[in-house]
Amino acid sequence: MSLLATRSISRLLRVYPTLRSVVLLSSEHRQNDGETLAKTKKKKSPEVRINLVENTSLTVVSMESAHKLANRRNMKLTMIENPEHWMTAGNRKAFELLAPSKKVTPKKDTDMKAQGFRGLKQAVFSDTIQDHDISFKIKQLSKWLLNGYVIEIAVDVSDKYKELVSKIEEEIKDIAKLPGIVKRDSKTLFRIQYEPVNKPDKAKNKEQAW
Secondary structure, eight states: OHHHHHHHHHHHHHHHHHHHHHHHHHHHHHHHHHHHHHHHHHOOOOOOEEEEEETTEEEEEEHHHHHHHHHHHTOEEEEOSSOOGGGGGGGOOEEEEEOGGGOOOOOOHHHHHHTTOOEEEEEEEOTTOOHHHHHHHHHHHHHHHHTTEEEEEEEEOSTTHHHHHHHHHHHHTTTBOSSOEEEEEOSSEEEEEEOBSSOOOHHHHHHHHO
16 A cells, blocks of 8 residues: 555656646746737837928828817818928928818819919918918919919908908919909809919920929
């Protein structure tokens, strides 16, 4: 009986360390798998950041935040076509928030170029725009006209919108064909297009294209 007990204990001592090693190894594997899974979950797609332009101010935000802001304001997040250099700071794409009624529907640049122009530039004047922003945008319009672009502006209809349009035309009268071509005249939006007095030189355009 004593001999049998001794043999049983010896067997248990031989088996137990092996079982213990298996249990510890299995536990370690589960821990490693858990850490790997946690690291995988932490790895997210790179956050896309954009330049959000409001009049003359620029804010760097994530695309997700910009969409949320647009939804809160009931506006549309729209990429700016042919942005100014300052709008693309950091090599980020430039976007702006527009109410559905303010969205300008442009002719394709190819259509404008077929007519001898360099393309189409657009500007929106909201009813809350400040005087210094108006002056800045008018300077932009003048620059575009001098460079051979057709310009198209969208103005919120308010008590002073006609005064604003008159101010714009006064500033561009020497470089734009007046009167402009009215594209829309509703209770909420006035949209008008102006062509430059002088079409750009084709040879110069080719040089600039290079």
